[in-house]
Amino acid sequence: MTALQQQEQQQQPLVDLADALAAGDAAAAVAGAALRSQSPPRPAQAALDAAVVSAATADAGLLYPPEERKEIRSSWNSLMRWSRYFRSKEESITERFKLEKVVVFGGGSFGTAMAVSLARQNKDMQVTLLLRDPYLCKDINELHKNTRYLEDFVLPPNVNATTAAAEAIAGAQFAIHAVPVQHTRAFLQSIKELLPPALPIISVSKGIEVTTGQLMSEVIPSVLSKKHPTVYLSGPSFAKEVMRGQPTGIVAASKDKALARSIQRLFASPFMRVNTTTDVIGVEICGSLKNVLAIAAGIVEGLELGPNAMAALVAQGCAEIRWLATKMGAKAATISGLSGLGDIMLTCYGSLSRNRSVGVRLGRGEKLADILASSSQVAEGVATAAVVVNLARKYRVQLPVLTAVAQVLDGHITAKQAVFEIMALPQIEER
Ligand SMILES: NC(=O)C1=CN([C@@H]2O[C@H](COP(=O)(O)OP(=O)(O)OC[C@H]3O[C@@H](n4cnc5c(N)ncnc54)[C@H](O)[C@@H]3O)[C@@H](O)[C@H]2O)C=CC1
Ligand SMILES: O=C(CO)COP(=O)(O)O
Numbered sequence: 001m002t003a004l005q006q007q008e009q010q011q012q013p014l015v016d017l018a019d020a021l022a023a024g025d026a027a028a029a030v031a032g033a034a035l036r037s038q039s040p041p042r043p044a045q046a047a048l049d050a051a052v053v054s055a056a057t058a059d060a061g062l063l064y065p066p067e068e069r070k071e072i073r074s075s076w077n078s079l080m081r082w083s084r085y086f087r088s089k090e091e092s093i094t095e096r097f098k099l100e101k102v103v104v105f106g107g108g109s110f111g112t113a114m115a116v117s118l119a120r121q122n123k124d125m126q127v128t129l130l131l132r133d134p135y136l137c138k139d140i141n142e143l144h145k146n147t148r149y150l151e152d153f154v155l156p157p158n159v160n161a162t163t164a165a166a167e168a169i170a171g172a173q174f175a176i177h178a179v180p181v182q183h184t185r186a187f188l189q190s191i192k193e194l195l196p197p198a199l200p201i202i203s204v205s206k207g208i209e210v211t212t213g214q215l216m217s218e219v220i221p222s223v224l225s226k227k228h229p230t231v232y233l234s235g236p237s238f239a240k241e242v243m244r245g246q247p248t249g250i251v252a253a254s255k256d257k258a259l260a261r262s263i264q265r266l267f268a269s270p271f272m273r274v275n276t277t278t279d280v281i282g283v284e285i286c287g288s289l290k291n292v293l294a295i296a297a298g299i300v301e302g303l304e305l306g307p308n309a310m311a312a313l314v315a316q317g318c319a320e321i322r323w324l325a326t327k328m329g330a331k332a333a334t335i336s337g338l339s340g341l342g343d344i345m346l347t348c349y350g351s352l353s354r355n356r357s358v359g360v361r362l363g364r365g366e367k368l369a370d371i372l373a374s375s376s377q378v379a380e381g382v383a384t385a386a387v388v389v390n391l392a393r394k395y396r397v398q399l400p401v402l403t404a405v406a407q408v409l410d411g412h413i414t415a416k417q418a419v420f421e422i423m424a425l426p427q428i429e430e431r
Helices: 003-010 017-022 026-036 045-058 066-089 109-121 134-143 165-169 181-194 216-223 239-243 257-267 280-302 307-327 338-349 354-363 368-373 380-394 400-409 415-423
Strands: 101-105 126-130 159-162 174-177 201-203 230-234 248-253 272-277
Touching: 101 109, 109 126, 109 159, 109 174, 109 239, 109 257, 126 165, 134 159, 165 181, 181 216, 181 380, 201 216, 216 230, 216 280, 230 257, 230 280, 230 338, 248 257, 248 280, 248 338, 257 272, 272 280, 280 307, 280 338, 280 354, 280 380, 280 400, 280 415, 307 338, 307 380, 307 400, 338 354, 354 368, 354 380, 354 400, 380 400, 400 415
Parallel strands: 101 126, 101 174, 126 159, 174 201, 201 230, 248 272
Antiparallel strands: 230 248
């Protein structure tokens, strides 16, 4: 085994069921079993699941009376039986057709993370990143590292990079779009002629185009064609955690149910759960607005206002997102699901969030221009905040927190003033 392969293997994800069982780590064993519910059935699965259950209950249930423990085990076992039954019926995407190539537009943090996630599971498949920078391509192809965005990670050997769009797209069965929202239109225009009309585009970008007020689900069809197959992938998923193989849940939204199912099967792994939905608007608007709310959460953190203030702010932000998203036609299940509440929690409380970091620095008194100049990565909420106000007006909803973020970013009021004004708003009935 080469040094590179060894390094790659060391970064191989997490919860190894056998190790967890051997070490008597019941929690890890249960987590492993739950995650395995996405993998294809294995001959010894039933025995493994039984071992997991007994390992998990051996010393954990002593506090419960025997009847209660029996009930718990029986519920768990029926859940596992149900899971095995459905997994046995499920056809994996590799059973349906041979996966040979996926192209990724944009080789920043998330494009790379999604490429790696797919490449690890399908070692015979090529994943090609389409970039603009030839030096970064060289690093990816020769050092197997994305030295600009994720330098601590070794990429699998079946991930490569090129600046040649035609070469990147040729033979691809799926395209992942991970170019920031504000650059998407120009980027797609530049490669439009090379895109086969049936090549499914999986957009992972979250935000609203400032010049048009459009979501990605409007931008992409407006550049390509209304019939171009598209899926919108969103949810709580920091790139670095995906790279580390930490358990992650996302949602694939498409009006085309069969396509959403294909994308679910493409990305599902022992480390990734993928829900499907037809609620494209809901997934997209939640994914865009949570970035703006994360800036507000960062501001509260930077001002050191404390957990009470943070909880009140996030709850108010959730309500504002719900008010607007509902008027735009989003489903309640989406708003409380992975791409809604899930991503709000991650981005508002997770220190890896770039949007939250912008807010923290604003709260500490730094100037927006300095913050943006010091980061090479996109914080989509900064641009999105500017257009939320237009949406609020269009759909006749009041969004005090999200509007305040735009005011602060615009330099019209300070973060402290914004908090003061929000606290002084009239007291309301909860809705
Ligand atoms: N980083 C994360 O954890 C997650 C990011 N996202 C979303 O994915 C999208 C991409 O984010 P990241 O990869 O994190 O951003 P990033 O800032 O790390 O990388 C952006 C990539 O887009 C490329 N790019 C920038 N302008 C371009 C242009 N004009 N033409 C072509 N390519 C261009 C950059 O060269 C870079 O490769 C964003 O919308 C973000 O909200 C979604 C989920 C998680
Ligand atoms: O969307 C994200 C996680 O789901 C990433 O958030 P940031 O862009 O704030 O880092």
